[in-house]
Amino acid sequence: MPKFSRVAIANRGEVAVRIIKACEELGLETVLLHSEADINSRAFRMATHKVCIGPAATAESYLNIEANIQGAIAMGAQAVHPGFGFLSENADFAGRCEQAGLTFIGPSAEAIRTLGDKVSCKALAKKAGLPLVPGYEGEDQTVQTLLKEVEIIGLPVIVKAAAGGGGRGMKLIKQMSEAVEAIESAQREAKSAFGSEKVFLEKYLDRAKHIEFQIFGDSTGKVMHLFDRECSVQRRHQKIIEEATSPSLTEDLRRKMGEVAVTLGTLGKYKGAGTVEFLLQDGKFYLLEVNTRLQVEHPVTEEVLGVDLVKMQLLTAQEKFVWNDNEIRIPRGHSIECRIYAENSYMGGVPSTGLLGTVHWPEGPRRRYEFGFEKGDTITSHYDPMIAKAIVWDESRPRAIEKMIRVLKDSTVFGVHTNIPYLIEILSHPEFIDGTMTTRFIEKNFADGLKSKHVEADRKKLSQEIYKKFIASGAGAGAAGSSQTTTENSPWLSHWRGI
């Protein structure tokens, strides 16, 4: 039985804090494997031990397998939690951990390879007869065959370069009359961009919802699901708002999709927390991919089910977590998560960086905040712009939406701009309120980002008056001299952080 008492965390920000808290509750010590840029962060202040594994650039620190392994070993850790992003879905990292005698908190390297790789996951699903997006991936690449397949799949169809990615060599066919040109042009682009003119066809889902199922494999290999989340509000494939459970599923669909998720997890010999993603359109669901790790939006599942997925991960890695057959899991109420990004919503979402001033998350029943940075910390341009997550729970979806809007309005973040006004607009949109939003919701309703409603000259005048009063109140004098201090040694900082 793998025993460990010290867990290394190969991550940063709010998820590192989340893992530290779960470890603390289980009486485990932590080692934060951090970059030079992250010494002013909550995770750094909270971890039992910490070790710098490299400079700010992710390739040299958070993505550097050997640096993480060496750091964990040097600090006497016996296990590694990869969080999400960075090395969390890297099978080589999982394998390297085991090789070095470190317990990787997650599925086996083999399970990551089988389910995490899109091609092999699809092959496995196809063999098991699980529903995939209808398509054609055959060797016969003649235009006649491809045309025939387009008709079989049914319009609209998307032509994709088999070797491609990033939108290149991708053509949409909306009418049969465009089909020949679209196929030939995709083949040409594929040839010039990737050196192979091979293309595949896929049904284009133009009004799909993103629904995912949380799965969890216990120490014995038994896989169960922990119901669904909906994450249709996305911008450039980046999720913004997630909720549990989905407002779009009938009990029949929920049962069927749950069964598919569990089947896939069981086939992939899955251990620990994972997510099976689906697209849902016109009452039909299609398997999208499997994320072989903890998910950013895991808290909404925790809130409706009353579970702690990170503790479950740690216990599973210690072979102490076994599903109880008699356990009845029924989601209750509704939970919503908003991702708070450091960006300026009024300027097309351009990243916003800098020294944080006051950061205040309004307390209240069933409100939860996951955050990695506080007053005095600096948000840099090296990493992901997500600085916090706000999560609420309430008896019903409408009440949860109302609560979230209240929470966002009462939150204060000074020092960087955030997407909070953008989130409030989305939550107030009729399509979000009635739950019919699809993955094209943002593109359809907020293509140009947010437009500011105030008159710039008036606001500036008001600000000038406030600044005069601010100076007159004596507040300006003290802080004015010490501009941009990195406050690391400031006596004020410890005071602020104590609040």
Added chain:
Amino acid sequence: MKTIDNMQVEKVGQTLWIKSGSETWSYDIIDLSSEGQRRKKSNTASPDVIVAPMPGKITKVFVKAGDAVTVGQALLVMEAMKMEYTLKSDLETTVETVTGKINDQVQVGAVLVKLVKVESI
């Protein structure tokens, strides 16, 4: 943090942050003081000077001095927080100088490209 006229007000570095109701905004202190108002005039943003809108890394440079550019043409690409941001020309003119180089880590407001001024009609 101070509360002035029911607004939350705080100076962070050289920036004044204000929250009124659910709205948050900020101004550089220099733009709010009377001295700054005078200074600002000589330094008004103009479309012929392309500056970094955020701190980050330059990942692509599409133009060189002497190139003709049109309205909406991409001049260079910056990256910050895993996001790409394309800086475009608002003028139809030629490029005067390019100071930004690939892989440069630049601060917000850094001058990256100067375009030849176009006289208004």
